[in-house]
Amino acid sequence: MFDYDVIVVGCGPAGIMACAELKKRGIKAVGIDVKVRLDKNFRAAAGFLFDEQDFNGEFIKTESRGDNTLFTFTKTGFSYLYPGTTMPVYQSHLISNGGKIYTVSCRKKPFMSIMDPTVWLQGLCRDAADAGVTFITKTIVLNAREIPGGMAVDIRRVGKRKETITCRKLIAADGLSSRIAKRLGMNKDRPCMGQGPTVEYHMENVDTPFDGGDVGVFGRDNLGYDGYILLVPCLGKTKTYRVETAIYGPAVNNYYSIEYFIHKSRFSSWFKNAKILGKYAATMELYPPMKKPYTGNTIFLGDSAAMAESLYPGATMCGYKGALAVEKELLGEKGFEEYTAWWNNSAFEMTKDMQMMAEYAKRFLFEPWMGSAVMDELFELAGKYPFVVDEFNGNPFSFGNAVIGHLQSVPGIQPQWKQRLEALKHATLADFEQISMPQ
C-alpha cells in the first residue's frame, strides 16, 4: 500500500546514517536528496568536532587505527569508523581591528579536532552502500502531508513534474531552514532568531605567522565590512585553511569581504602564494530548538530540529537514534517519545538552554560588545601576558568565559573595561540581541 516503509529527506550525515541503520534492521528505507552526489561536502563551516570533551550531550572517544579513526559515541552507544585522520587544534587567535593579536593556547589537550567532512560523508556512504541502501538523488522534496497511517511526500526529479510517493514514517534530516518543518507547521512557535549567509574559501599555502590554530579576524579595517572572518586550519599538505565569513548586510557582502581580506587588507601577504582549492557557502535561518522533535508520523533529526551546530558527529548520532526510534515506532512501540526524551534530557545542551548558544558564540562577540578601539588596547595589553594553560578544563561553552577571566586579570586593565567584561560574562541571549549580530 505504501511505496516505502521509511523515507529519509536529506542525505547529509544524519540522513545517510539513518538510511544505513534502517536497512541493516531490514526496513525498506529510501533517502532523497537534491544533490547530484552524496559523498562530497558542499556545506561551509563543517570541518571540526569536539572530541574527548562534553558536547551535544555526548562524549566522543577518538582512537587512531592507522589511516582510519574510530569514533566511539560513549553515551549513545555506537561507533563509527572514519576513513581518515584528524588533526588536533591547540591554539586559538583573535585579531582586532588594529591588527593586535591575542592568543589562547593549551599545551596538552586540544580545544577541538579537525576532520574532513567529505571523508566523513564518504565513510557513511560506504557503510550505506554495504548495507544496500537506495538513494534518490537530484530530487527535491516540495511538500509532505499526513495521510491515514503514513505520510505522502511530493517530490520533483530534475526537470520533471511533481510526483507523490508514500511512506509509513518520514524522517526529516534536511538541516537548517528545513522545508519539511516549515511545511508541517513546526516553525509556527519558533521565532526566527537570525538569518544570514556564510561563504568559505578552502585554501592551501596560507602563510600565517601562527603555528596552527584557528584565527578570528575582526574589524572594518581588516575586512571592509562589519563582521568577522574565521580561519580554521584543515587537513591538507601545507598550511591549509578554510576562510569563513560572517558579515552583516546583503549576502554578497560576504564575497566582497573575503576578496578584500585576501587581496587588499594588511593580511594580504599571507595569501601571496595561496591557492583556492574550493569555494563553499551556506545560508542559515536560526530557529530555537524544537521541544518535541516529531509530529504525527514524522521525526526531525539534527539541525532541522536544533538551532544549529549539531556538527557532523551530532548529526550522525541523531541519525542513529532516529533510526532506532523509527524501528520501534514501526513495531508499534513509542519510539518517537523515547527519542524526544533523549533529545530533551541528555542530548544537545543547546536544546535545553538557549543561554548555552550565547556562551558558545561569546568569543565572536568581543568586538561588537567592547568596541574596536577598546579591543585594540586590550589585546595590546594582553599580548604581553599570553593565556597559556596545560589543559583547558571544560567544554566549548566555557571557553568564552575563560578568555574573559584572563583578560580581566591582565595587569593595567582599566576598571571600566573590567566592568564591561564582567557584564559580558553574565550576558544573556537577550543582551546580545541588542548589539547587532552578523548572523
Place this chain on the structure above:
Amino acid sequence: MVTLTINGKNVKAREGATVLEAARAAGIEIPTLCHNDALEPYGACRLCIVEIEQNGRTIIDSSCTYPVSDGLTVTTDSDRVIEGRKLVIELLLSRCPNVKKVQELAQEYEVADFAREWDKDNEYCILCGLCVRACNEVVQAGAIQFAGNGSDRIVDSPFHTSAEDCIACGSCAFVCPTGIIKKNDLETTAVCTPEGTEEEGPKREILNWQVEYDLQICTACGNPFAPVIHLKKIAEEHGYQMEFFSRCPSCRSYPEIDEELCTACNACIVVCPVGAIQFIEKGQEDQTSRIFKQNCCGCHSCTDVCGWGAVKIQ
C-alpha cells in the same frame, strides 16, 4: 489530405476536420453562435447550416459537425441555406429579442422581428452550451450543467444553489455570446457591524452560479489578479506550490544562475519557496544549481541569499 469543393472553390483540408474548419481556412465565412475552436463541435444553434452534395444527394446539415471527405461539394450561400438560416434567426429572435448578437444577425439577414408584435419573451440565454462545455472540457471543473427539458431547458448550477465546484475562473462569462453571465470583480469593502469594521475582499462574484471567492493579491504591485481557489486548482493539477502565484504575470521577472560563479552551496535551493532550483551535473563530478523557469515564481529570494552574486535578474 482531403479535397473538397466549397462554393465552387477547391479546398484542401486535413482528414477529420469539419466542413466549418475547412471553409474558414479557405476564407469563407459561415456564421456561428455555439462554435468555439477550443471546444468539441456541438451543433446546437444550427446557424452554420450548409448545403452538402455527396454521391448525387443533397442535404442540409450543420457544417460544424459534418466531417470532410473526398469529393464533397458544399454550398454555403444557396437560397435553401439562407432560408434555413433566416428561420433559425427568426426563432432565436422570438426567444431572445434583446440579445445584441441575435439582433445583429437579424439585421444582416434582413429578418423582421415578428415577435415584437406579440408579448415578448425576454430570455437572454440562447442555450448554445458554450459555458457548459467550457466548464467541463477546458476548465474541467464541471460546476454547471443543463437542467430541465424542452422549453424548460436552462443552464444552471446544481439544484439551483451555489455551485460547489465553481472556481470562479470566469471562462463561462468569457465565452458567452450574449453577455448574460454576470461576473463582477469587487474591490475591498469595509463592512461595518456593531462589533467593529471588517475589511472584505477583493472578491470575484458570479451571480448566475451564486458564488463569491477571494482574489489573490500580487505581492509586488498589490493588484488582485485571479481567484485563490482557481490558483489552488491549477497548483494541484500541475504540481506547483501556492507561492508560485504570489506575483501576477506582469510582475514576474526571472533570475538566472551564472554557472561559472555557482559553487553549489545549496543556499538558493533552500530558500526557493517553490522548489524551482535544482542541482544538475557540471562536468564529470561537480554540480551546479539551475533555475527551472517553468516552476519559477519570480520572487527573487535566490538573488538575495547568493553569497557570490551568481544569481542575476535578466
